[in-house]
């Protein structure tokens with residue numbers, strides 16, 4: 001059932017995502033995880049533009065208890081891709 005699959009996805013995502021994550025300090029780290037994936041984490045960045053990857057990384061790094069104010073740029077994402 002679609003609802004069950006959604007619950008499974010949310011549970012999987014929960015495994016890897018925690019609030020106030022010190023591993024997000026270097027912006028290049030979440031960029032790499034998004035572009036390449038990591039074990040259970042899908043390489044979602046392959047479906048996104050450089051701008052979209054930069055925006056979601058900047059959002060995550062300044063929300064959920066994270067307050068890293070330096071911003072990742074689309075150019076940096078392009079260089080990693």
Ligand code: HEM
Pocket residue numbers: 009012013014015016017021023029030033034038039040041042044056057060
């Ligand atoms: C745009 C949305 C997402 C972003 C920005 C994102 C970002 C990240 C980052 C930065 C990590 C590394 C965390 C760490 O090292 O402490 C991570 C891990 C993980 N993510 Fe995501 N993620 C996203 C969506 C998803 C989705 C949709 C799923 C599941 C379907 C998922 C599953 C996981 C899992 C299982 C891990 C742990 C991988 C491991 O430790 O081996 N993520 N994610």
